[in-house]
Amino acid sequence: MGGRVNEDLIKERRKCTFDIKELTHIIDCGEENTIKRKQIDNYILNIKELWDDVPEEYLSHKERYENAIKKAFIVLKVLRQLHTGNIQITDHRTPTNVYSIQDGIFRNVNPLLIHIGLFWSTIAAQASTEQQAEWLQPDSSMIGTYVQTELGHGSFIRGIETTATYDSTTDEFILHTPRLSAYKWWPGGLGNTANACLVMAQLYINGTCHGLHIFLAQIRDFDTHKPLPGIKVGEIGPKMGFNTADNGFLGFDNHRIPRTNMLMKNVQVLRDGTYVKPKHDKLTYGSMLLTRVTLISDLAYQLSKAATIAVRYSAVRRQSPIKSNEPERQILDFVSQQHKLFITIASSHVYRVVGLWMWNSHKRVTADIHEGNMGQLPELHALACCLKAISSRDASALVEQCRLACGGHGYMMASNLPQIYAYTTAAVTYEGEYTVLLLQTARYLVKFWRLAAEHKPLPQNFAYFEDYIKKNFEQWRNSPEGIIEGFKAIVAGKTKAAYDTLQCNLRNGREFEEAWNMASVQLTNASEYSTISRNDIEALQSRYEELLALIRPNAVGLVDAFDIRDEVLCSTLGAYDGRVYERMMEEASKSPLNEDVVNESFHKYIRPVTMKNKL
Numbered sequence: 361m362g363g364r365v366n367e368d369l370i371k372e373r374r375k376c377t378f379d380i381k382e383l384t385h386i387i388d389c390g391e392e393n394t395i396k397r398k399q400i401d402n403y404i405l406n407i408k409e410l411w412d413d414v415p416e417e418y419l420s421h422k423e424r425y426e427n428a429i430k431k432a433f434i435v436l437k438v439l440r441q442l443h444t445g446n447i448q449i450t451d452h453r454t455p456t457n458v459y460s461i462q463d464g465i466f467r468n469v470n471p472l473l474i475h476i477g478l479f480w481s482t483i484a485a486q487a488s489t490e491q492q493a494e495w496l497q498p499d500s501s502m503i504g505t506y507v508q509t510e511l512g513h514g515s516f517i518r519g520i521e522t523t524a525t526y527d528s529t530t531d532e533f534i535l536h537t538p539r540l541s542a543y544k545w546w547p548g549g550l551g552n553t554a555n556a557c558l559v560m561a562q563l564y565i566n567g568t569c570h571g572l573h574i575f576l577a578q579i580r581d582f583d584t585h586k587p588l589p590g591i592k593v594g595e596i597g598p599k600m601g602f603n604t605a606d607n608g609f610l611g612f613d614n615h616r617i618p619r620t621n622m623l624m625k626n627v628q629v630l631r632d633g634t635y636v637k638p639k640h641d642k643l644t645y646g647s648m649l650l651t652r653v654t655l656i657s658d659l660a661y662q663l664s665k666a667a668t669i670a671v672r673y674s675a676v677r678r679q680s681p682i683k684s685n686e687p688e689r690q691i692l693d694f695v696s697q698q699h700k701l702f703i704t705i706a707s708s709h710v711y712r713v714v715g716l717w718m719w720n721s722h723k724r725v726t727a728d729i730h731e732g733n734m735g736q737l738p739e740l741h742a743l744a745c746c747l748k749a750i751s752s753r754d755a756s757a758l759v760e761q762c763r764l765a766c767g768g769h770g771y772m773m774a775s776n777l778p779q780i781y782a783y784t785t786a787a788v789t790y791e792g793e794y795t796v797l798l799l800q801t802a803r804y805l806v807k808f809w810r811l812a813a814e815h816k817p818l819p820q821n822f823a824y825f826e827d828y829i830k831k832n833f834e835q836w837r838n839s840p841e842g843i844i845e846g847f848k849a850i851v852a853g854k855t856k857a858a859y860d861t862l863q864c865n866l867r868n869g870r871e872f873e874e875a876w877n878m879a880s881v882q883l884t885n886a887s888e889y890s891t892i893s894r895n896d897i898e899a900l901q902s903r904y905e906e907l908l909a910l911i912r913p914n915a916v917g918l919v920d921a922f923d924i925r926d927e928v929l930c931s932t933l934g935a936y937d938g939r940v941y942e943r944m945m946e947e948a949s950k951s952p953l954n955e956d957v958v959n960e961s962f963h964k965y966i967r968p969v970t971m972k973n974k975l
């Protein structure tokens with residue numbers, strides 16, 4: 361859409377006091393990455409078949425999927441070209457915005473997300489060298505997904521009921537779904553797209569259960585795409601979001617696969633049925649760990665999208681004067697509006713930095729694991745659980761806050777904020793439900809509190825537990841370092857309170873698991889345990905208000921620095937030129953309900969009633 365840039369946005373950009381490009385390079389982890397991202401954006405944005413004439417909200421459930429799958433295979437082809445062409449993408453999970461363009465292409469979810477993001481990466485991480493050589497061929501016919509959750513079990517994965525029983529007479533595993541609750545349910549791409557999958561199942565050899573293992577199973581014919589005999593597969597139906605992801609269900613009726621289809625890098629079943637244990641029995645859960653780490657960066661990116669839309673809109677939107685004799689003000693001038701929006705910008709940066717840090721930690725710990733050293737895995741798991749849980753919860757709350765900050769127009773699908781919310785809130789549940797993951801971190805913290813309470817040696821990371829016990833905490837200091845000390849005090853105080861409740865429940869004769877369950881609200885909630893006083897809180901509050909005023913002139917510059925193209929933002933409210941009302945009117949004109957001046961329902965249903973006595 362042509363036209364002039366909104367005057368208020370032009371003024372905002374003039375006011376900016378820092379170099380926007382420099383911040384973009386920092387966000388992208390270097391100018392080189394910015395250049396690479398822009399090259400990819402330009403390359404893909406020129407593919408006409410990827411762009412819709414009709415907004416996808418007007419398509420049926422079936423049409424949406426068909427449209428998305430058409431685009432997904434164009435994107436897959438591009439991905440392969442990029443891998444072999446001039447623009448090299450060597451590490452598709454590097455937490456930069458290189459892959460962000462797909463948010464615009466799909467306005468929803470790429471149906472091949474799990475194929476690319478989980479299927480390939482699980483094979484790369486958990487299959488033996490020979491298996492990888494066979495399965496990771498660039499021209500492979502396999503379109504795969506990651507099949508773990510069942511109708512009856514998602515969080516408690518030890519409860520998974522699908523079985524893989526070794527038959528040594530034929531050298532095969534028999535995959536079986538013993539009952540309705542054991543049907544796989546949820547995997548992305550399973551409904552219609554995938555012809556293969558990685559299945560999490562309980563391994564049985566000679567009547568002994570060895571727990572959960574991952575198996576590669578073909579489920580549809582590579583040529584006809586019909587389900588193979590013994591496979592019942594389909595799509596689960598419409599959801600709050602993720603509607604182009606064809607999440608599916610799957611049941612096995614004694615479906616046989618070769619023994620060599622179990623992922624055998626860390627664990628093996630030999631021809632005679634001998635079971636060779638892994639070095640650590642949670643290595644099978646590695647894909648969840650990696651995805652939790654990746655998600656932190658992805659959620660930071662979703663926050664930057666929501667902030668860009670809401671800040672630009674708030675600079676363009678004028679409503680109410682502050683003083684009655686003044687003109688109406690930009691809504692961004694209201695301090696309460698700044699509070700809603702600037703925290704979203706800040707949180708995006710926080711989770712971007714933390715996501716990068718976690719990414720590097722994951723790389724380091726994985727390298728250690730390759731060398732046989734599992735020592736850092738528990739800490740990484742505890743951190744990934746906590747950070748995935750809070751980043752998804754914060755992101756969905758803040759995206760919703762941005763939507764509300766756009767008033768009624770934020771409720772329009774054309775603002776794209778409802779879609780960003782639906783996408784973001786799903787992350788609170790998938791890859792480990794919020795509370796369940798926080799309890800994993802609590803379990804880790806309580807273990808170290810016990811050591812502290814028993815005056816046993818603690819790792820350096822937990823020295824602050826000892827400080828808390830010895831009352832070595834400093835008085836509150838109103839500074840970044842002081843705030844960190846305050847948080848340490850809160851963690852220590854909260855862990856102590858939960859631990860004490862746990863001990864009290866145990867003394868009262870409860871078994872450990874029961875006592876844990878009773879303490880679980882305390883184990884997941886945070887309270888104020890620091891030495892902060894009422895005066896300190898008031899001082900912090902006024903410092904915060906001063907900072908809002910300092911950020912205000914740079915607000916548009918800060919979101920411009922996220923450098924998210926209009927084609928990715930997909931928002932009438934958030935486009936770079938700020939022509940909000942023109943875009944809204946143009947989008948409304950696409951509604952099929954505006955095609956006829958008088959809709960035919962008038963003649964069928966309305967007129968017979970309203971004109972009844974007059975005919």
Ligand SMILES: CCCCCCCCCCCCCCCCCCCCC/C=C/C(=O)SCCNC(=O)CCNC(=O)[C@H](O)C(C)(C)COP(=O)(O)OP(=O)(O)OC[C@H]1O[C@@H](n2cnc3c(N)ncnc32)[C@H](O)[C@@H]1OP(=O)(O)O
Pocket residue numbers: 400404435439452453458459461462470473474476477506508509514515516517518548642645646648649651654655658737738741790791792793796797800803804
């Ligand atoms: C150019 C354009 C191109 C475009 C191309 C696009 C390509 C895109 C590329 C990709 C980009 C990625 C972007 C990211 C977006 C991703 C979107 C994803 C979409 C959605 C997919 C969703 C998938 C799923 O949801 S899969 C299913 C996930 N399920 C879960 O997470 C289940 C949660 N439950 C559990 O994990 C477990 O049951 C648990 C941990 C709660 C309990 O397990 P347990 O066995 O019962 O263990 P427990 O007894 O409690 O503890 C024992 C012991 O083990 C430790 N432990 C547990 N887990 C782990 C672990 N993972 N690692 C290490 N240790 C672990 C635990 O701490 C205990 O220790 P101790 O206390 O010492 O005993």
Ligand SMILES: Cc1cc2nc3c(=O)[nH]c(=O)nc-3n(C[C@H](O)[C@H](O)[C@H](O)COP(=O)(O)OP(=O)(O)OC[C@H]3O[C@@H](n4cnc5c(N)ncnc54)[C@H](O)[C@@H]3O)c2cc1C
Pocket residue numbers: 474506507508509512513514515516545546547548602607786789790791792793794795796799880
């Ligand atoms: C959009 C989307 C995409 C998905 N994609 C995939 C996929 O590709 N592959 C796949 O395998 N799965 C997928 N899933 C499934 C997802 O991983 C599970 O839904 C998720 O792990 C939560 O499990 P659940 O549904 O069993 O929830 P439940 O565990 O039944 O949770 C219900 C409630 O019970 C509480 N609860 C459960 N256990 C405990 C406990 N021990 N202590 C305290 N509270 C507890 C929870 O906190 C929650 O409040 C997807 C889900 C969604 C929504």
